[in-house]
Amino acid sequence: MKNLISQLLAQAVSTLQQQGELPADLSPRIQVENARDKTHGDFASNLALMLAKPAGLKPRELAEKLVAALPSDPAIADINIAGPGFINFFQARDWLAEQLQQALDDPLLGAPPPNPKQRVVIDYSSPNLAKEMHVGHLRSTIIGDAITRILGFLGHEVIRQNHVGDWGTQFGMLLAYLEEYSVDDQAELGDLENFYRQAKQRFDQSPEFAERARQRVVQLQAGDPECLALWQRFNQISLGHCQAVYDRLGVSLTTADVRGESAYNDQLADIVTQLRNKGLLTEDAGAQCVFLDEFKNSEGKALPVIVQKAGGGYLYATTDLAAMRYRAKELQADRALYLVDQRQALHFQQVFAVARKAGFVPPEMQLEHMGFGTMNGADGKPFKTRDGGTVKLTDLLDEAEERAYGLVQSKNPQLAEDELRQIARAVGIGAVKYADLSKHRSSDYSFNFEQMLSFDGNTAPYLMYAYTRVASVFRKCERSMQQLDDLAPLKLEADAEVDLGAHLAQFLPTLEYAAREGTPHVLCTYLYELAGRFSSFYEQCPILAAEQPEQRDSRLRLAALTGRTLAQGLNLLGINTLERM
Numbered sequence: 267m268k269n270l271i272s273q274l275l276a277q278a279v280s281t282l283q284q285q286g287e288l289p290a291d292l293s294p295r296i297q298v299e300n301a302r303d304k305t306h307g308d309f310a311s312n313l314a315l316m317l318a319k320p321a322g323l324k325p326r327e328l329a330e331k332l333v334a335a336l337p338s339d340p341a342i343a344d345i346n347i348a349g350p351g352f353i354n355f356f357q358a359r360d361w362l363a364e365q366l367q368q369a370l371d372d373p374l375l376g377a378p379p380p381n382p383k384q385r386v387v388i389d390y391s392s393p394n395l396a397k398e399m400h401v402g403h404l405r406s407t408i409i410g411d412a413i414t415r416i417l418g419f420l421g422h423e424v425i426r427q428n429h430v431g432d433w434g435t436q437f438g439m440l441l442a443y444l445e446e447y448s449v450d451d452q453a454e455l456g457d458l459e460n461f462y463r464q465a466k467q468r469f470d471q472s473p474e475f476a477e478r479a480r481q482r483v484v485q486l487q488a489g490d491p492e493c494l495a496l497w498q499r500f501n502q503i504s505l506g507h508c509q510a511v512y513d514r515l516g517v518s519l520t521t522a523d524v525r526g527e528s529a530y531n532d533q534l535a536d537i538v539t540q541l542r543n544k545g546l547l548t549e550d551a552g553a554q555c556v557f558l559d560e561f562k563n564s565e566g567k568a569l570p571v572i573v574q575k576a577g578g579g580y581l582y583a584t585t586d587l588a589a590m591r592y593r594a595k596e597l598q599a600d601r602a603l604y605l606v607d608q609r610q611a612l613h614f615q616q617v618f619a620v621a622r623k624a625g626f627v628p629p630e631m632q633l634e635h636m637g638f639g640t641m642n643g644a645d646g647k648p649f650k651t652r653d654g655g656t657v658k659l660t661d662l663l664d665e666a667e668e669r670a671y672g673l674v675q676s677k678n679p680q681l682a683e684d685e686l687r688q689i690a691r692a693v694g695i696g697a698v699k700y701a702d703l704s705k706h707r708s709s710d711y712s713f714n715f716e717q718m719l720s721f722d723g724n725t726a727p728y729l730m731y732a733y734t735r736v737a738s739v740f741r742k743c744e745r746s747m748q749q750l751d752d753l754a755p756l757k758l759e760a761d762a763e764v765d766l767g768a769h770l771a772q773f774l775p776t777l778e779y780a781a782r783e784g785t786p787h788v789l790c791t792y793l794y795e796l797a798g799r800f801s802s803f804y805e806q807c808p809i810l811a812a813e814q815p816e817q818r819d820s821r822l823r824l825a826a827l828t829g830r831t832l833a834q835g836l837n838l839l840g841i842n843t844l845e846r847m
């Protein structure tokens with residue numbers, strides 16, 4: 267509502283400017299507040315007071331002109347001018363109630379078909395396969411999955427791309443080690459972390475081993491069948507580990523979404539040829555480089571994007587160029603999103619620019635790096651185990667579930683063991699995901715178990731609990747949140763009802779914003795406020811004990827829409843709701 271009113275006021279200002287009533291060079295910051303006293307309106311703006319001086323008018327006079335120039339909108343029932351020149355707005359309650367009813371009648375909560383419908387490629391998770399997934403992979407995986415779900419819900423076509431690092435030099439080391447290792451020992455190979463560490467140790471200690479490792483990379487990249495077979499085997503195990511983590515996290519990636527660096531191997535030579543044909547290549551100390559004027563170092567010298575090393579090897583950037591071309595030409599994407607650490611920002615600016623110059627992607631295709639900050643420990647330093655190692659994701663999730671178990675048990679000691687476990691799993695995993703999603707992705711964030719598992723504040727347990735409160739209302743009256751046909755219509759009367767209703771109507775605009783900017787945290791904030799408004803409504807407006815049956819019905823409808831919006835919103839964040847906890 268505030269956004270809508272701001273937009274309407276901005277239109278009024280520009281109309282007055284065109285009529286010469288206001289100076290043309292004004293671009294005021296329009297403020298709209300919740301009115302303190304609802305008898306005078308639901309929202310108020312002090313715009314006329316702010317602009318009176320530059321306009322050379324009395325505030326009330328200007329307010330009248332602004333009101334006369336305001337375009338009408340069905341969401342606004344009435345406008346008046348109060349005091350020295352405040353403009354007050356009354357929300358159209360019947361209109362709002364109608365919007366909510368439409369949302370209730372639609373399993374998609376009123377989402378219209380997108381315009382334009384886009385095909386969106388989302389590059390997320392994309393771990394390097396040499397090691398097991400660790401906390402550094404959490405943010406891309408979780409944030410990327412939420413954005414994917416939101417875009418899909420809004421009706422866009424989403425194509426997930428898990429651009430795993432499966433072709434780097436580390437594979438030579440692993441292959442060499444795999445050869446001397448008792449390869450049949452599947453069980454031990456299961457511990458990738460350990461395997462990697464041992465291989466690295468051999469690599470660092472034995473020059474002879476290191477040499478063999480280097481040979482294996484060359485052989486592998488040249489397509490040696492034996493090396494390829496071993497590499498494949500290794501990848502399968504490694505991808506199996508990733509998939510287990512995705513499944514446990516409830517992340518929607520499957521093995522079909524994997525298209526790793528190796529998939530582009532046979533296109534890299536052509537990428538370099540194309541760049542050469544376009545006259546974009548410069549040789550620098552034997553390496554093939556693209557220099558772009560827009561990227562300079564601190565001394566003002568142009569920075570190179572190296573696409574082929576002096577020895578002939580290709581690089582991360584070369585693969586990304588091939589991947590972009592594939593996403594544009596084969597996948598026909600309108601938009602490609604890259605959920606990758608903020609520290610790779612320059613890399614993406616550069617490869618985007620090269621891809622455009624070379625014509626690998628058409629001008630109208632959007633390329634967006636959606637960077638994120640580092641995950642730190644509660645002490646603000648990078649998140650590590652006590653002895654300074656990287657924290658494996660599985661260990662982190664084990665701890666989250668264990669802690670959640672303790673909490674749920676102390677709240678609900680009478681619950682049966684298997685139900686306790688089930689709740690603890692949903693709460694533990696949900697808490698980890700929500701803590702990440704609720705912060706703006708571009709800032710670093712501190713991982714803190716106590717905070718994320720708290721039942722108060724902007725947390726998963728709080729929201730999951732809010733949902734169970736709605737669910738219990740429906741359990742008590744023995745009906746489902748979907749079946750409301752026999753109820754009297756929805757009416758917004760009490761202030762708490764209007765507040766809740768107005769917020770419910772903001773669900774879709776919130777999703778659209780999150781999908782455009784790649785910011786699931788706005789959905790978290792939205793849901794948190796929704797739970798808060800439901801709480802006020804619940805306290806102030808008895809539902810099942812309402813005075814009249816029509817009132818009870820209307821409130822049940824509001825509660826149902828709240829419950830369904832909470833569940834849908836959490837689902838879009840990849841978090842499961844529970845009926846009780």
Ligand code: ARG
Nearest residue numbers: 389392393394429430431606
């Ligand atoms: N594997 C890379 C890393 O761990 C991330 C890949 C991101 N995607 C891409 N197209 N570059 O840093």
